[in-house]
Amino acid sequence: MAREYRLGVMRKAVNVLVTAGLKRGIPIAGSTGWLLTTRGRRSGADRTTPVNVVEAAGDRWLVSPYGRVGWVHNLRADATARLWRGDTRQTWEVEEADAATAGPVLRAYVRKLPVTAPFFDAKPGDPAEAFAAEADRHPVFRLARSRT
Structure with missing residues (x-):
């Protein structure tokens, strides 16, 4: 059974460090890190969080490995992603x-x-169909049209 994501003290501290590096243009080694800013679906205020962008099937994608988190809901309400x-x-x-x-x-x-990987039931060596079976728990968004 996949682990459930909880934003605890340690993850908050890591996010602060990662965000500070990304603001300066320094991603973590081996990551594809960006800061994602979305418009809050209820407040209308900007919300920023570190994310990774993956390239697959000739496109760039935002993946929510931790499930239906705040930025997922925000993108569903306003399909504009500002990456920086x-x-x-x-x-x-x-x-x-x-x-x-x-x-x-x-x-x-x-x-x-x-x-x-611990947040997925499918293992890295499993076929794509195993991952598709849990896609409802890990939303995926294609970066479709650049507006910059």
Whole structure:
């Protein structure tokens, strides 16, 4: 059974450090880190969180390895993703992937970032169909159209 994500003290501290590095344009070694800013679905205020962008099937994707977290709900309400790292800024319209499309992307994500593997029932060596079966628990968004 996959672990359930909880934003505890340690994860908050890691996010603060990762965010500080990304603001300066320094991603963690081996990561594909960006800061994602979305519009809060209820407050309308900007919300920023560190994310990883994975390339698969010729596209770039945002994956939520920890489930239906705040930024997922925000993107579902307003499909505009603002990605930034240091001085680099990008604005994208996103499209949520269906399970069949998400399966190979989720597999690629877990292979690229194995630290997220405990949050999936499927294992890195499993076929894409195993990941597609849990796509409802790990939303995937394609960076569809650049607006920058």
